[in-house]
Amino acid sequence: MRASYVIAALTVAALWFLATQTWVPPPVGLSVFDPANGRPTLDAAERHFVRGVELRGDAAKARPEFAQAATRYDDLWRRTFPGRIRRDFRSPDLALNRARAHRLAGDLPRSILSLHDGLAATPASRELQAALSEARAAVAYPAGGALEAECRPTGVLTVGSRMSPREGGLLAGGLWLAACLAVTRFVMTRRGRWLAASAACLAGLAALGGLWWHDARVRAAVAARPLAVVAADAVLRTGNAESYPARFASPLPAGVEVRVLGDRGGWLHVELAGGAAGWLPAAVVR
Amino acid sequence: MVVLLFILHPSSFILSAAAAAPPFFEPTQDFYKARGVGVKAAWSADRTALPAGGELTATLTVTGATNPREVVRPDLRKLDDFRQAFEVADVPAPPPAADAKAVTFAYKLRPRTADVAAIPALKFVYVNPAVSKPPTTWAKALPLSVTPAAPPTPPAAMPLEGPEELFQLATGPDVLRTPLPPAPAAWLWLALLGPVAGLAWYVFRLRLYPDAAALAHQRRSRAARVALRAIAKAEHAPDPAAALADAVRVYLGSRFPLPPHAVTPGEVGEALTAAHAPVSLTADAVRFLERCDAARFAPAGDGGPSPADTARSLIAAWEAA
Numbered sequence: 001m002r003a004s005y006v007i008a009a010l011t012v013a014a015l016w017f018l019a020t021q022t023w024v025p026p027p028v029g030l031s032v033f034d035p036a037n038g039r040p041t042l043d044a045a046e047r048h049f050v051r052g053v054e055l056r057g058d059a060a061k062a063r064p065e066f067a068q069a070a071t072r073y074d075d076l077w078r079r080t081f082p083g084r085i086r087r088d089f090r091s092p093d094l095a096l097n098r099a100r101a102h103r104l105a106g107d108l109p110r111s112i113l114s115l116h117d118g119l120a121a122t123p124a125s126r127e128l129q130a131a132l133s134e135a136r137a138a139v140a141y142p143a144g145g146a147l148e149a150e151c152r153p154t155g156v157l158t159v160g161s162r163m164s165p166r167e168g169g170l171l172a173g174g175l176w177l178a179a180c181l182a183v184t185r186f187v188m189t190r191r192g193r194w195l196a197a198s199a200a201c202l203a204g205l206a207a208l209g210g211l212w213w214h215d216a217r218v219r220a221a222v223a224a225r226p227l228a229v230v231a232a233d234a235v236l237r238t239g240n241a242e243s244y245p246a247r248f249a250s251p252l253p254a255g256v257e258v259r260v261l262g263d264r265g266g267w268l269h270v271e272l273a274g275g276a277a278g279w280l281p282a283a284v285v286r
Numbered sequence: 287m288v289v290l291l292f293i294l295h296p297s298s299f300i301l302s303a304a305a306a307a308p309p310f311f312e313p314t315q316d317f318y319k320a321r322g323v324g325v326k327a328a329w330s331a332d333r334t335a336l337p338a339g340g341e342l343t344a345t346l347t348v349t350g351a352t353n354p355r356e357v358v359r360p361d362l363r364k365l366d367d368f369r370q371a372f373e374v375a376d377v378p379a380p381p382p383a384a385d386a387k388a389v390t391f392a393y394k395l396r397p398r399t400a401d402v403a404a405i406p407a408l409k410f411v412y413v414n415p416a417v418s419k420p421p422t423t424w425a426k427a428l429p430l431s432v433t434p435a436a437p438p439t440p441p442a443a444m445p446l447e448g449p450e451e452l453f454q455l456a457t458g459p460d461v462l463r464t465p466l467p468p469a470p471a472a473w474l475w476l477a478l479l480g481p482v483a484g485l486a487w488y489v490f491r492l493r494l495y496p497d498a499a500a501l502a503h504q505r506r507s508r509a510a511r512v513a514l515r516a517i518a519k520a521e522h523a524p525d526p527a528a529a530l531a532d533a534v535r536v537y538l539g540s541r542f543p544l545p546p547h548a549v550t551p552g553e554v555g556e557a558l559t560a561a562h563a564p565v566s567l568t569a570d571a572v573r574f575l576e577r578c579d580a581a582r583f584a585p586a587g588d589g590g591p592s593p594a595d596t597a598r599s600l601i602a603a604w605e606a607a
Contacts, residue, residue: 006490011483046457053453058443076462091464093456100452122465134449166465173476180480184487 011177045072049101063105070101070110077117090121092128099131103138108255109229109286111135116227116257123219124164139255147248150274151256156222159208160215168212175205225259228270228285236278240267247278258285313411313420318348320357320412325350327410327425334428338400338435343377346391346408346425354386360408362393367406372397397432404429510605513537517597530597531578537601538571551575564607567600574600 045068052065077098081087095118103111115132118125142148155161159168182198185191232254236247252258258270261277268285271277325348332343351357359376362368377392395405408425513533520529535554538544542561548554555572559565574596581593 010486011479014479014483042462046455049455052446053455056446056453059446060441060443062446088464089462091461093458093461097456097461100455104446104448104452131451134451164465169472169476173479176476176480177483180484181487184484187488188491 011181041072041076045069045076045097045101048072049097052101052104066101067105067107070098070105070107073098073101077114090118092118092122092125094118095121095125096127096131099128099135103135108135108138109231112139112255112257113227113229113286119161120223122164123158123160124162124167129161136255140253141256142250142253145250147250147252150248150272150276151252153257153273156218158215158218159211160219168208172205172208175201175208179205225261225271228258228260228268230254230256230258230280230284231286232284234280234284236270236272236276236280238278240264240269240279244279247276252280260285312413315411316409316422317411317413317420318358318360320348320351320353320410321415322350322352322412323414323416325410325412325414325421325423327408327423329405329408329425329428331405331428331430335431335433336397337433338397340432340435341394341396342430344393344395344405344428346393347388348390348410349388351389351412354382354389355384357389359391360410362395365406365408368395370398371402371406397430400432400434402430402432507605509537509540510601512540513601514598517594517601520597521594525582527578527581527593530593531575534571534574534578534597534600537604541604551579567604567607570600570603 048065048069052062052069055062055065073094076089076094079089095114099111099114099118102108102114112132112135115128115135118128119132122128136153141151163171179198179201182194182201186194186198230252233251235251237244238247252272256272258268258272258280260268261271262269263282266282267279268282269277270280270285327346327348330345330347334342336342346360348354348357362372362374368374373396375394375396377394379390379392382389405428407427409422410425411420411422413420513536516533516536517530520526520533523529535544535549538554538558542558542563544554544557544561548557551572554575555568558568558571574593577596578593
């Protein structure tokens with residue numbers, strides 16, 4: 001049994017090494033400066049945010065500070081560094097700061113969009129998921145009726161929203177390792193239960209692979225129809241002009257999430273969460 | 287003849303009748319349909335001092351008109367003096383009684399600038415049936431004092447509401463550290479890790495726990511080495527025969543499950559027989575032990591082959607079996 005412990009310790013150490021050395025990038029050494037004053041953009045964003053928090057007793061003074069912070073966080077979010085591996089700053093923390101800055105600046109639609117950007121980069125982030133739920137709760141969805149059912153977003157549950165790629169990789173590696181060790185034990189003892197254990201691990205590995213395959217399909221389908229958020233109350237029409245009749249009696253409130261199907265003449269063909277489609281002026285959609 | 291025709295023409299009678307009454311021409315300027323003998327007009331106001339941007343109610347009172355219900359409201363918006371100085375709004379009022387002594391018209395006036403010093407005088411032309419030329423009266427200007435507007439009071443500060451989590455800022459190096467998905471090399475490592483770990487486990491276990499045949503061989507060899515060392519030492523022992531017998535018994539005990547009480551040659555023989563040891567070798571072992579006993583207790587000088595050589599031959603025979 002002592003040998004089993006030694007092997008288990010060695011394999012755990014190997015997994016830890018893979019998880020920490022192979023997957024985590026080295027610390028970012030890229031400097032990002034604000035072209036306006038040459039100071040680091042992140043520092044400026046944090047300074048404005050902190051200033052806004054200090055002025056939170058007066059919304060009229062605090063909101064411009066948060067807007068300044070949001071502008072800088074947007075700048076950081078858009079930056080990419082081409083190379084063998086494309087690098088950017090799209091971390092969950094940056095997405096969260098960006099969304100909070102927009103929200104406190106009074107721009108709820110852009111805050112929701114920022115959270116979606118963050119979740120597109122790191123779908124399994126629990127903090128971003130909770131923040132999106134909270135932001136959606138602040139949207140003035142119409143009470144009752146068909147429009148509410150159409151507007152309220154319904155989340156698609158996939159393994160990618162519950163498990164990060166790293167966690168998935170570790171789980172897959174653990175299952176594969178357990179399967180191999182069970183086969184080894186079977187060779188040693190010739191007992192059928194070890195073979196059954198190995199088969200169970202391989203079945204779990206196959207199920208995990210199936211879940212990730214489904215997740216990839218769902219994400220590809222979502223990416224084909226970009227997300228947009230209604231920035232101001234707008235009437236959803238059946239055609240791309242004001243002369244077309246309204247799809248619903250009430251306008252869509254600001255903050256409603258839609259999927260863009262196409263565009264024509266300054267109008268966007270959009271689909272609501274419930275499946276209803278219509279046209280909105282491009283100017284009221286972010 | 288011409289004079290006669292003029293006299294006889296019907297229109298000459300009309301002309302002569304008109305000449306009897308004073309001629310009447312309705313004025314086109316500043317005339318508001320008032321008729322009377324001594325018509326008067328005057329301004330009054332609810333206040334004469336107001337801040338810039340403020341509003342007052344000015345009332346034009348017309349007295350002496352014999353037709354109060356016919357007097358029309360002067361439209362101050364059409365008068366330059368009023369239009370330039372004030373924003374004007376009429377205050378509706380019910381028509382006066384038929385026998386009313388006075389007619390009033392109220393206006394809401396808002397000075398356009400702080401420089402306005404008075405409600406301007408209003409020229410009021412009326413008709414006096416007794417005179418041919420319409421007389422004019424004036425509503426005299428009413429001094430005003432317009433003070434600069436008070437600075438606007440700033441609106442009360444409204445706090446920024448929201449969940450407390452919104453005001454929390456994530457800081458530190460993780461803000462700009464992007465988690466990357468597993469690289470293809472990592473998947474290769476993982477794929478290799480399982481088989482390598484299994485193989486390593488198998489090899490280590492073989493080293494630490496060899497299989498039963500190898501274990502028996504090792505155990506046998508080790509017992510023989512120990513026995514040969516003990517035989518070599520027995521030659522120099524005080525009681526060589528007893529030491530040799532012990533060495534052989536220990537050797538046999540390491541290979542077969544001899545009970546602790548198997549000490550005499552007969553008991554050892556029975557135990558070896560019970561353990562299914564080779565019969566001939568068992569008999570040789572019993573004879574050797576009997577010989578050792580005999581050597582221990584026989585009189586000195588009894589010759590024969592060396593018991594140590596016999597013991598070595600016996601061990602070799604058992605190892606070869």
